Amino acid sequence: MKIKQQTMQRQNSYIILILICFFSQSSFGQDTLRLSRNEFLAIVKNYHPMAFKYRLENRIAAAGIQQAKGNFDPVLDAKTGEKTIDGTQYYQQRNIGLGIPTWYGIEVNGSYSYLDGEKLNNSDTRGGLYQVGVTVPLAKNLLYDKRRALLEQAQIAQRMTEAEQTVLTNELMLEAENSYWEWVKQYELYLLQRETVNINKERLALVIKTFQYGEQAAIDTTEALSQLQNYELEQQDAYLQFVSATQKLSVYLWEEDLKPYPVTEGLIPSERLQNNTDDTQYTDLLAQVDAHTLNGHASVRYYDEKGKILESERRLKLQSLLPKIDFSYNFYNKEGYTHQFFPLFDNNFQYGLKLEIPIFLRQARADYKMAKLKIDQNSLDLAYKSQELATKITGYKNEIYNYWSQIGIATKNMDNYKRLLMAEQSKYANGESSLFLINSRENKLIDAQEKILELRLKFLKSYNKLKWTNANFDSSVALR
Template sequence: MKRQNKFFLLAFLLLFSFSFAQDSLKISASEFMNVVKNYHPLALKYQLQNRLAEAEITRARGNFDPVVAGKLGEKNIDGTKYYEQKNLELGIPTWYGIDLHGSYNYLDGQKLNNSDTKGGLYQFGITVPLAKNLLYDQRRAMLDQARFGLRMTEAEQAVLTNELLLEAENTYWDWVQNYEIYKLKSEIVEINKDRLDFTKKTFEYGEKPAIDTIEALSQLQSFELQQRDAFLSFVKSTQQLQLYLWKDNQQLYELSEMIYPSDRLEEHLAYSDFEFLINEVDSRPINSHFSILYYDQKQNILESERRLKWQSFLPKLDFTYNFFNKENYSPDFLPLFDNNFQYGLKLEIPVFQRAARANYQMAKIKLNQNQIDTNLKIRELDVKIETYKNEILNYHAQIDLSRNNLQNYRRLLSAEEMRYSNGESSLFLINSRENKVIEAQEKFISIRTKFLKSFNKLKWMKENFTL
């Protein structure tokens, strides 16, 4: 893999050296972000995570599915039929912990128990929890928690997706910055090549000393070194950008030709939209942020668990009633406890309740811990938003200062060139002024990039708020 990366870098350098002036593939920020949204493996993984949470709901609902069961058997020894049995059952669990069940049982044989009933027997019954599991039980808790879990997962995946998109977009603008710095260095190299040629001619005509040609050559070589370093930075950032370029079937997009940005730092809408963005974020309640919704849904899950643990303090008191009717007999339903019935009452009471007390205490502690985490997250988001807002305002002010500073350095360079043409200055002073201009231009580009990256941080923070 390292050898492949080195080969790619070498091929990329050669390709760019020979084809920079030719038409190449351009990509805008919007096109790049669309690729990331639709094809990046992490974005697709987050979508699949939501589908897993939806499947959890379906699985929890399965606890309420009716169950059909059947049984067929016979025992025969030495010609004696002990029993022959045919059984079909249907169980229907309900939301309130009540279970309905019905069955048909056919039994015949010579060695049956005294409590068994020969022939066909229909049975209809109900089981009702009278204390524990009446108001809340494991089945309802699992379904509630699956529903809360889906909303929790959706909130988490929204935050993770937006973090991925923020990282991708800022990588794009770092790439643009390196490209513009490389273009700047290339333009300066061409200017200094022309200056060197001009200086050589003036020396040949006896108008300038030989030392000026050395001064011009040294300046050119210095900028050529800077140009190569800037180009290497641009190539590295292109490789970083490629990490976000994917195709269908999670295949990495291999660059077969040179690409460079079609957007420029100075053309971004953020310079006019940043105040609107700040006001929009300020108008959003912090509790509607997906990170807080994540903890809210987790709180609901823990509250469901607490309700379930509280049920353990109640005695388990279940009442079961079954109505029987023999095959080919007319049914006689009423009175319920007169004929053809069976009922049962089962009571269980833990003596010391130690497991119940421990489980309930643990559930309450988890609720308190999650509330603490929620408060910390709210504070963290508040600090982040204020930090991003301050960065935007500060960098926007720095852009104006940097622009004015660059204009002043350009005026000084122009004045120095005028003095040099009049014989009142030297090439050394021009080079010094030119170096200051280059430094100011690089600073100007860097501040623009910082402003856009801070703008993006707040913009993607806004995307984490629910509408």
């Protein structure tokens, strides 16, 4: 009998040694790098290639304005030439001129020319000649023309691009922040499973010790060992999910020189789902959203600015329906002669009147009709976007209220499972329960804890959707 007890003690010692070696788990070292939400979002906003690309789009739009202004730049031209055949100088000329386009379609020009030679045309003026002239559109291009349209459209396009890039940037920030909280959730799940494994290790050690003292049945060690192994599998899976979430997060991590940030295994979040200030500030966010009108949202402003571009195009197409009547007047003065401007049509002048009009105006009428139809299309897009935006905002609000309510219920449920587990452990210590019931209570508690993490993540995702939607509003359009 004594030999049998010594053999059992030796076997129990081996079991304890094997369990210690088998269940030792590696944890994060002391050189871990913690990443907060604000640090992460700052990296995304400043260094992510897409965010940088969106800023470049705004600079391209600003360059478009400068390009359109170039249509109003004065043009300086110069020309010199000479023709001589068989010793006869046909002509020798020098010309310099300046053309100045103005906002209202009127073009002002001036020039100096010198002409001499033995074979000049009868209409040519020998010697130096100064000229000052003006061309005035009397119908088409008087009230509006292509130069004014291009500049106005470029200015509107810049505001349109700014609105579009605001939406795109905030969508990027929304995706990034939700990925961050998904990463936090996976980390917390891993911590939960690791804590559960540690608790079950202690429980197994206690069961083995009580078994050695003859107070527990051998089957209880199997029960405790099976539960521990099950939780260790869950821990390994939770760690794998956390590593996968870390890799997904690395898509948003870039260095200043637009190189991907090397993510190491020691990177962990410094935030927690439960200790987030968004939980208590969601009512303030709801009030801020309610203080805005849909007209101030960047998506709506985009279509509003697009409508202004289409209206500019309609006004330009309308000019094509008008006849082209241009009046030009040039005043001349020969070099070395005294000049007299008035009366304008008495001496030293040239004027012209030019008329152009298509007979059927089919192209002009079609272009104008298409411009009006595009305005109607944009109005429909604007109405749809406004309704879609209003529906989304209402949906986000409902989700926030609903998930917040569910978190409260789930928290109370989790507290109940904690009390049940503690009661079951007390009964087990008094010999009135079993490991099976303890494990069952513990599984229920873990499911409740995981449920709360999932609800908090859903709450934060809905909160972020509304937060970044609110970021798209122009505060200057808010209700007073």
